[in-house]
Amino acid sequence: MSLNRREFIGIGGAALAGMALAPGLRLVELAGARSPEEAVTSLQRWGLLVDIGKCHDCDACVTACHEENGVTSHGRPATDPQWIRKVTLKDRQTGYVTTLPVMCQHCEEPPCVDVCPTGASFKRVDGIVLVDKHICIGCRYCMMACPYKARSFVHEDTTNQKAHAPRGKGTVESCTLCVHRVDAGRIPACVEACTKDGNKAMVFGDLKNPNSEINKRLASAPTTQLRPDLNLNTGVRYRGI
Amino acid sequence: MLVTALLTTALTFAAETSGVKSSRIGPTVKTYKGDKCVEDTEYMRRNHMKVILHQRDETMHKGIRTQKHSLKNCVDCHADPKTNSVLGKDGFCESCHVYTSVSIDCFSCHSAAPEKNGQPRKAADPAGLKEKMHTSAVMGTVNGKQP
Numbered sequence: 116m117s118l119n120r121r122e123f124i125g126i127g128g129a130a131l132a133g134m135a136l137a138p139g140l141r142l143v144e145l146a147g148a149r150s151p152e153e154a155v156t157s158l159q160r161w162g163l164l165v166d167i168g169k170c171h172d173c174d175a176c177v178t179a180c181h182e183e184n185g186v187t188s189h190g191r192p193a194t195d196p197q198w199i200r201k202v203t204l205k206d207r208q209t210g211y212v213t214t215l216p217v218m219c220q221h222c223e224e225p226p227c228v229d230v231c232p233t234g235a236s237f238k239r240v241d242g243i244v245l246v247d248k249h250i251c252i253g254c255r256y257c258m259m260a261c262p263y264k265a266r267s268f269v270h271e272d273t274t275n276q277k278a279h280a281p282r283g284k285g286t287v288e289s290c291t292l293c294v295h296r297v298d299a300g301r302i303p304a305c306v307e308a309c310t311k312d313g314n315k316a317m318v319f320g321d322l323k324n325p326n327s328e329i330n331k332r333l334a335s336a337p338t339t340q341l342r343p344d345l346n347l348n349t350g351v352r353y354r355g356i
Numbered sequence: 357m358l359v360t361a362l363l364t365t366a367l368t369f370a371a372e373t374s375g376v377k378s379s380r381i382g383p384t385v386k387t388y389k390g391d392k393c394v395e396d397t398e399y400m401r402r403n404h405m406k407v408i409l410h411q412r413d414e415t416m417h418k419g420i421r422t423q424k425h426s427l428k429n430c431v432d433c434h435a436d437p438k439t440n441s442v443l444g445k446d447g448f449c450e451s452c453h454v455y456t457s458v459s460i461d462c463f464s465c466h467s468a469a470p471e472k473n474g475q476p477r478k479a480a481d482p483a484g485l486k487e488k489m490h491t492s493a494v495m496g497t498v499n500g501k502q503p
Contacts, residue, residue: 282465
Protein backbone atom coordinates (compact mmCIF):
# COMPACT_ATOMS: atom_id res chain seq x y z
CA MET A 116 0.00 0.00 0.00
CA SER A 117 1.52 3.29 -1.02
CA LEU A 118 0.50 6.58 0.53
CA ASN A 119 0.91 10.00 -0.96
CA ARG A 120 2.05 12.92 1.15
CA ARG A 121 -1.42 14.27 1.86
CA GLU A 122 -2.79 10.90 2.96
CA PHE A 123 0.25 10.33 5.19
CA ILE A 124 -0.22 13.69 6.88
CA GLY A 125 -3.94 13.04 7.16
CA ILE A 126 -3.37 9.73 8.90
CA GLY A 127 -0.84 11.36 11.22
CA GLY A 128 -3.31 14.10 12.06
CA ALA A 129 -6.11 11.62 12.64
CA ALA A 130 -3.86 9.54 14.91
CA LEU A 131 -2.90 12.65 16.89
CA ALA A 132 -6.51 13.72 17.23
CA GLY A 133 -7.37 10.20 18.36
CA MET A 134 -4.57 10.10 20.94
CA ALA A 135 -5.25 13.50 22.41
CA LEU A 136 -8.42 12.52 24.20
CA ALA A 137 -10.03 9.41 25.58
CA PRO A 138 -11.16 6.74 23.09
CA GLY A 139 -14.43 7.69 21.45
CA LEU A 140 -13.76 11.39 21.96
CA ARG A 141 -12.03 13.33 19.23
CA LEU A 142 -11.13 16.95 18.88
CA VAL A 143 -11.41 16.84 15.13
CA GLU A 144 -14.01 14.62 13.56
CA LEU A 145 -12.66 13.35 10.25
CA ALA A 146 -15.88 14.17 8.48
CA GLY A 147 -16.43 17.83 7.79
CA ALA A 148 -12.82 18.68 8.58
CA ARG A 149 -11.96 19.30 4.95
CA SER A 150 -11.62 22.83 3.63
CA PRO A 151 -12.95 23.69 0.12
CA GLU A 152 -9.47 23.76 -1.44
CA GLU A 153 -8.53 20.35 -0.09
CA ALA A 154 -9.02 17.29 -2.28
CA VAL A 155 -11.01 14.31 -1.06
CA THR A 156 -8.96 11.45 0.34
CA SER A 157 -9.39 7.73 0.71
CA LEU A 158 -9.26 8.18 4.47
CA GLN A 159 -13.01 8.29 4.26
CA ARG A 160 -15.57 6.09 2.62
CA TRP A 161 -19.08 7.40 2.70
CA GLY A 162 -21.92 5.01 3.28
CA LEU A 163 -25.57 4.72 4.14
CA LEU A 164 -27.46 2.39 6.41
CA VAL A 165 -31.18 1.92 5.86
CA ASP A 166 -33.19 0.26 8.61
CA ILE A 167 -36.04 -1.46 6.78
CA GLY A 168 -37.83 -2.14 10.07
CA LYS A 169 -38.36 1.59 10.45
CA CYS A 170 -39.00 2.39 6.77
CA HIS A 171 -42.73 2.48 6.16
CA ASP A 172 -45.14 3.79 3.57
CA CYS A 173 -43.54 7.19 3.09
CA ASP A 174 -41.58 8.79 0.28
CA ALA A 175 -39.92 11.71 2.08
CA CYS A 176 -36.49 10.57 0.82
CA VAL A 177 -37.59 10.41 -2.81
CA THR A 178 -39.26 13.82 -2.70
CA ALA A 179 -36.32 15.43 -0.90
CA CYS A 180 -33.77 13.93 -3.31
CA HIS A 181 -35.57 15.07 -6.42
CA GLU A 182 -36.21 18.50 -4.94
CA GLU A 183 -32.60 18.90 -3.84
CA ASN A 184 -31.18 17.89 -7.20
CA GLY A 185 -33.79 19.46 -9.47
CA VAL A 186 -34.92 16.11 -10.88
CA THR A 187 -38.30 16.84 -12.42
CA SER A 188 -40.91 14.57 -13.92
CA HIS A 189 -42.39 15.05 -17.37
CA GLY A 190 -45.28 12.77 -16.53
CA ARG A 191 -43.71 9.95 -18.50
CA PRO A 192 -42.73 7.28 -15.98
CA ALA A 193 -41.00 5.09 -18.58
CA THR A 194 -38.37 7.70 -19.35
CA ASP A 195 -38.41 10.07 -16.36
CA PRO A 196 -35.10 10.09 -14.48
CA GLN A 197 -35.16 8.52 -11.05
CA TRP A 198 -32.31 8.93 -8.58
CA ILE A 199 -33.97 7.07 -5.73
CA ARG A 200 -37.11 4.94 -5.64
CA LYS A 201 -39.17 3.03 -3.15
CA VAL A 202 -39.25 -0.70 -3.81
CA THR A 203 -42.01 -2.84 -2.31
CA LEU A 204 -41.29 -6.40 -1.30
CA LYS A 205 -44.03 -8.87 -0.46
CA ASP A 206 -43.62 -12.22 1.17
CA ARG A 207 -46.00 -14.33 -0.92
CA GLN A 208 -46.49 -16.90 1.82
CA THR A 209 -47.22 -14.57 4.71
CA GLY A 210 -48.34 -11.50 2.81
CA TYR A 211 -45.92 -9.31 4.80
CA VAL A 212 -45.05 -6.15 2.86
CA THR A 213 -41.84 -4.18 3.29
CA THR A 214 -40.72 -1.08 1.44
CA LEU A 215 -37.19 0.17 1.04
CA PRO A 216 -35.45 3.00 -0.78
CA VAL A 217 -33.06 1.92 -3.53
CA MET A 218 -30.53 4.28 -5.01
CA CYS A 219 -26.95 4.04 -6.31
CA GLN A 220 -25.29 1.64 -3.89
CA HIS A 221 -21.87 3.32 -4.26
CA CYS A 222 -20.04 0.03 -4.74
CA GLU A 223 -16.39 -0.39 -3.94
CA GLU A 224 -16.11 -2.36 -7.20
CA PRO A 225 -18.68 -0.57 -9.38
CA PRO A 226 -19.66 -2.45 -12.56
CA CYS A 227 -20.74 0.88 -14.11
CA VAL A 228 -17.16 2.10 -13.89
CA ASP A 229 -15.81 -1.15 -15.38
CA VAL A 230 -17.93 -0.87 -18.51
CA CYS A 231 -17.73 2.88 -19.17
CA PRO A 232 -15.91 3.40 -22.49
CA THR A 233 -14.95 7.02 -21.83
CA GLY A 234 -14.08 7.13 -18.14
CA ALA A 235 -17.12 9.27 -17.41
CA SER A 236 -18.38 6.82 -14.83
CA PHE A 237 -15.92 6.95 -11.98
CA LYS A 238 -15.48 6.41 -8.28
CA ARG A 239 -14.12 9.23 -6.19
CA VAL A 240 -11.42 8.22 -3.72
CA ASP A 241 -13.89 8.67 -0.87
CA GLY A 242 -16.12 5.99 -2.40
CA ILE A 243 -18.79 8.12 -4.08
CA VAL A 244 -19.63 6.82 -7.55
CA LEU A 245 -20.40 9.61 -10.03
CA VAL A 246 -20.91 10.37 -13.71
CA ASP A 247 -18.68 13.07 -15.17
CA LYS A 248 -21.27 14.41 -17.59
CA HIS A 249 -18.61 16.43 -19.40
CA ILE A 250 -17.27 13.19 -20.87
CA CYS A 251 -20.40 11.01 -20.81
CA ILE A 252 -21.47 10.13 -24.36
CA GLY A 253 -24.81 8.70 -23.30
CA CYS A 254 -24.10 5.12 -24.43
CA ARG A 255 -25.93 3.73 -21.39
CA TYR A 256 -23.59 0.73 -20.90
CA CYS A 257 -23.46 1.65 -17.21
CA MET A 258 -27.24 1.43 -16.98
CA MET A 259 -27.10 -2.11 -18.34
CA ALA A 260 -24.22 -3.07 -16.06
CA CYS A 261 -25.76 -1.77 -12.84
CA PRO A 262 -27.47 -4.64 -10.98
CA TYR A 263 -29.56 -2.16 -8.97
CA LYS A 264 -31.13 -0.25 -11.89
CA ALA A 265 -29.82 2.85 -10.15
CA ARG A 266 -29.01 4.96 -13.20
CA SER A 267 -31.24 6.99 -15.48
CA PHE A 268 -30.74 8.48 -18.89
CA VAL A 269 -31.88 12.04 -19.41
CA HIS A 270 -34.18 11.81 -22.41
CA GLU A 271 -35.50 15.34 -22.45
CA ASP A 272 -34.22 18.91 -22.24
CA THR A 273 -33.71 20.02 -18.67
CA THR A 274 -34.74 23.38 -17.30
CA ASN A 275 -34.28 25.18 -13.99
CA GLN A 276 -31.39 23.03 -12.89
CA LYS A 277 -29.90 23.63 -9.49
CA ALA A 278 -26.51 25.35 -9.59
CA HIS A 279 -25.00 22.51 -7.55
CA ALA A 280 -26.53 19.72 -9.64
CA PRO A 281 -26.05 20.25 -13.38
CA ARG A 282 -28.21 17.90 -15.46
CA GLY A 283 -28.50 17.64 -19.20
CA LYS A 284 -30.13 15.71 -22.00
CA GLY A 285 -28.09 12.87 -23.45
CA THR A 286 -26.19 11.94 -20.32
CA VAL A 287 -26.65 9.33 -17.63
CA GLU A 288 -27.19 10.35 -14.04
CA SER A 289 -27.77 8.77 -10.67
CA CYS A 290 -27.62 9.39 -6.95
CA THR A 291 -24.51 11.40 -6.13
CA LEU A 292 -24.90 10.79 -2.40
CA CYS A 293 -25.50 14.57 -2.45
CA VAL A 294 -21.81 15.06 -3.09
CA HIS A 295 -22.16 18.86 -2.96
CA ARG A 296 -23.56 18.57 0.56
CA VAL A 297 -21.02 15.96 1.66
CA ASP A 298 -18.19 18.21 0.45
CA ALA A 299 -19.63 20.95 2.63
CA GLY A 300 -19.77 18.66 5.65
CA ARG A 301 -23.51 18.08 5.45
CA ILE A 302 -25.58 14.92 5.12
CA PRO A 303 -27.50 13.84 1.99
CA ALA A 304 -30.99 15.29 1.44
CA CYS A 305 -32.69 11.87 1.71
CA VAL A 306 -31.18 11.20 5.13
CA GLU A 307 -32.04 14.68 6.34
CA ALA A 308 -35.66 14.28 5.17
CA CYS A 309 -35.97 10.79 6.65
CA THR A 310 -34.75 12.05 10.00
CA LYS A 311 -36.97 15.12 9.94
CA ASP A 312 -40.18 14.08 8.18
CA GLY A 313 -39.81 10.31 7.84
CA ASN A 314 -39.26 7.42 10.16
CA LYS A 315 -35.59 7.97 11.05
CA ALA A 316 -34.61 4.90 9.08
CA MET A 317 -31.45 6.23 7.41
CA VAL A 318 -27.97 6.91 8.76
CA PHE A 319 -25.17 8.47 6.75
CA GLY A 320 -21.54 8.36 7.72
CA ASP A 321 -17.94 7.40 7.24
CA LEU A 322 -17.45 3.64 6.97
CA LYS A 323 -13.74 4.02 7.70
CA ASN A 324 -14.21 5.88 10.95
CA PRO A 325 -14.62 3.28 13.73
CA ASN A 326 -16.38 5.84 15.95
CA SER A 327 -18.96 6.98 13.43
CA GLU A 328 -22.65 6.46 14.14
CA ILE A 329 -23.03 4.27 11.06
CA ASN A 330 -20.19 1.96 12.09
CA LYS A 331 -21.55 1.58 15.59
CA ARG A 332 -24.91 0.60 14.19
CA LEU A 333 -23.34 -1.76 11.65
CA ALA A 334 -21.42 -3.44 14.46
CA SER A 335 -24.43 -3.79 16.72
CA ALA A 336 -26.91 -5.57 14.46
CA PRO A 337 -26.96 -7.80 11.37
CA THR A 338 -27.11 -5.90 8.08
CA THR A 339 -26.88 -6.93 4.48
CA GLN A 340 -25.90 -5.58 1.08
CA LEU A 341 -28.23 -5.97 -1.86
CA ARG A 342 -26.97 -8.84 -4.04
CA PRO A 343 -24.01 -9.66 -1.79
CA ASP A 344 -23.24 -12.56 -4.15
CA LEU A 345 -21.83 -10.06 -6.66
CA ASN A 346 -19.04 -9.06 -4.25
CA LEU A 347 -19.37 -5.37 -5.06
CA ASN A 348 -19.01 -4.27 -1.43
CA THR A 349 -21.71 -1.64 -1.58
CA GLY A 350 -21.57 1.53 0.48
CA VAL A 351 -25.32 1.35 1.08
CA ARG A 352 -26.39 -1.31 3.53
CA TYR A 353 -29.77 -2.52 4.72
CA ARG A 354 -30.98 -3.84 8.01
CA GLY A 355 -33.99 -6.11 8.30
CA ILE A 356 -34.50 -7.38 4.74
CA MET B 357 9.37 39.49 -34.76
CA LEU B 358 11.41 42.43 -33.52
CA VAL B 359 10.07 44.61 -36.29
CA THR B 360 6.50 43.74 -35.37
CA ALA B 361 7.17 44.47 -31.73
CA LEU B 362 8.73 47.82 -32.58
CA LEU B 363 5.90 48.66 -34.93
CA THR B 364 3.28 47.83 -32.28
CA THR B 365 5.09 49.93 -29.70
CA ALA B 366 5.35 52.80 -32.15
CA LEU B 367 1.67 52.57 -33.02
CA THR B 368 0.61 52.42 -29.39
CA PHE B 369 2.81 55.38 -28.64
CA ALA B 370 1.37 57.29 -31.58
CA ALA B 371 -2.17 56.51 -30.51
CA GLU B 372 -1.47 57.58 -26.96
CA THR B 373 0.26 60.80 -27.91
CA SER B 374 -2.38 61.81 -30.45
CA GLY B 375 -5.00 61.31 -27.74
CA VAL B 376 -7.10 58.99 -29.92
CA LYS B 377 -8.90 56.40 -27.86
CA SER B 378 -8.50 53.06 -29.65
CA SER B 379 -11.84 51.31 -30.04
CA ARG B 380 -11.74 47.57 -29.55
CA ILE B 381 -13.16 45.35 -32.25
CA GLY B 382 -16.12 43.22 -31.22
CA PRO B 383 -19.25 43.57 -29.18
CA THR B 384 -19.53 45.63 -26.03
CA VAL B 385 -19.99 43.03 -23.36
CA LYS B 386 -21.87 44.13 -20.30
CA THR B 387 -20.21 42.77 -17.20
CA TYR B 388 -22.95 43.74 -14.73
CA LYS B 389 -22.08 43.20 -11.07
CA GLY B 390 -18.52 43.64 -9.82
CA ASP B 391 -15.79 46.00 -10.98
CA LYS B 392 -13.04 43.46 -10.76
CA CYS B 393 -12.92 39.92 -12.07
CA VAL B 394 -11.10 37.11 -10.24
CA GLU B 395 -8.27 37.56 -12.76
CA ASP B 396 -7.16 40.41 -15.03
CA THR B 397 -9.60 41.16 -17.82
CA GLU B 398 -6.96 40.58 -20.51
CA TYR B 399 -6.06 37.22 -19.00
CA MET B 400 -9.71 36.19 -18.74
CA ARG B 401 -10.42 37.18 -22.36
CA ARG B 402 -7.83 34.73 -23.57
CA ASN B 403 -7.89 32.05 -20.91
CA HIS B 404 -11.32 31.88 -19.29
CA MET B 405 -12.03 28.49 -20.84
CA LYS B 406 -8.76 27.04 -19.53
CA VAL B 407 -9.58 28.35 -16.08
CA ILE B 408 -13.10 26.92 -16.07
CA LEU B 409 -11.96 23.61 -17.55
CA HIS B 410 -9.27 23.19 -14.91
CA GLN B 411 -11.69 23.99 -12.09
CA ARG B 412 -14.27 21.63 -13.61
CA ASP B 413 -12.01 18.60 -13.26
CA GLU B 414 -10.80 19.62 -9.82
CA THR B 415 -14.36 19.88 -8.57
CA MET B 416 -15.76 16.82 -10.30
CA HIS B 417 -13.01 14.38 -9.46
CA LYS B 418 -11.31 15.76 -6.37
CA GLY B 419 -14.20 17.56 -4.70
CA ILE B 420 -12.33 20.87 -4.60
CA ARG B 421 -15.10 23.43 -4.44
CA THR B 422 -13.36 26.78 -4.25
CA GLN B 423 -15.55 29.65 -5.44
CA LYS B 424 -12.90 31.72 -7.23
CA HIS B 425 -12.66 29.95 -10.60
CA SER B 426 -16.00 28.19 -10.58
CA LEU B 427 -18.61 28.59 -13.30
CA LYS B 428 -21.10 29.32 -10.54
CA ASN B 429 -19.02 32.34 -9.54
CA CYS B 430 -18.97 33.60 -13.16
CA VAL B 431 -22.75 33.33 -13.36
CA ASP B 432 -23.34 34.89 -9.95
CA CYS B 433 -21.48 38.07 -10.95
CA HIS B 434 -22.19 38.36 -14.66
CA ALA B 435 -25.87 37.44 -14.96
CA ASP B 436 -28.08 40.19 -16.34
CA PRO B 437 -30.30 41.30 -13.46
CA LYS B 438 -33.19 41.82 -15.88
CA THR B 439 -33.22 38.36 -17.48
CA ASN B 440 -31.44 36.74 -14.52
CA SER B 441 -29.19 34.91 -16.96
CA VAL B 442 -25.80 35.02 -18.67
CA LEU B 443 -27.55 34.04 -21.89
CA GLY B 444 -29.77 36.19 -24.10
CA LYS B 445 -28.86 38.96 -26.52
CA ASP B 446 -27.15 41.16 -23.93
CA GLY B 447 -26.11 38.26 -21.76
CA PHE B 448 -22.48 38.26 -20.66
CA CYS B 449 -21.60 34.88 -22.15
CA GLU B 450 -23.85 34.84 -25.16
CA SER B 451 -23.25 38.33 -26.56
CA CYS B 452 -19.57 37.56 -27.15
CA HIS B 453 -19.96 33.92 -28.14
CA VAL B 454 -22.49 34.78 -30.82
CA TYR B 455 -20.09 37.39 -32.22
CA THR B 456 -17.19 34.94 -32.30
CA SER B 457 -19.46 32.13 -33.54
CA VAL B 458 -18.42 29.84 -30.71
CA SER B 459 -21.21 27.65 -29.44
CA ILE B 460 -21.24 27.12 -25.71
CA ASP B 461 -22.90 24.03 -24.34
CA CYS B 462 -22.19 24.75 -20.66
CA PHE B 463 -25.76 25.85 -20.11
CA SER B 464 -27.50 22.85 -21.58
CA CYS B 465 -26.63 21.28 -18.20
CA HIS B 466 -25.50 24.10 -15.92
CA SER B 467 -27.84 26.74 -14.61
CA ALA B 468 -27.44 30.12 -16.33
CA ALA B 469 -29.13 31.86 -13.41
CA PRO B 470 -27.30 33.01 -10.28
CA GLU B 471 -27.87 31.12 -7.10
CA LYS B 472 -29.45 33.11 -4.29
CA ASN B 473 -29.48 31.74 -0.77
CA GLY B 474 -28.69 28.28 -2.03
CA GLN B 475 -31.67 28.20 -4.41
CA PRO B 476 -31.57 29.41 -8.01
CA ARG B 477 -34.03 32.12 -8.79
CA LYS B 478 -36.60 31.47 -11.46
CA ALA B 479 -34.69 31.86 -14.69
CA ALA B 480 -36.00 33.16 -17.98
CA ASP B 481 -37.17 30.34 -20.22
CA PRO B 482 -33.93 28.72 -21.47
CA ALA B 483 -35.66 27.31 -24.55
CA GLY B 484 -36.70 30.80 -25.58
CA LEU B 485 -33.17 32.07 -25.02
CA LYS B 486 -31.69 29.29 -27.11
CA GLU B 487 -34.06 30.10 -29.92
CA LYS B 488 -33.05 33.75 -29.77
CA MET B 489 -29.38 32.90 -29.68
CA HIS B 490 -29.73 30.81 -32.81
CA THR B 491 -31.64 33.50 -34.66
CA SER B 492 -29.19 36.24 -33.76
CA ALA B 493 -26.26 34.10 -34.86
CA VAL B 494 -27.87 33.45 -38.21
CA MET B 495 -28.86 37.09 -38.65
CA GLY B 496 -25.30 38.09 -37.78
CA THR B 497 -23.92 36.02 -40.65
CA VAL B 498 -26.53 36.99 -43.16
CA ASN B 499 -26.45 40.72 -42.60
CA GLY B 500 -22.78 40.84 -41.70
CA LYS B 501 -23.75 42.94 -38.69
CA GLN B 502 -22.55 42.61 -35.19
CA PRO B 503 -25.34 41.22 -33.08
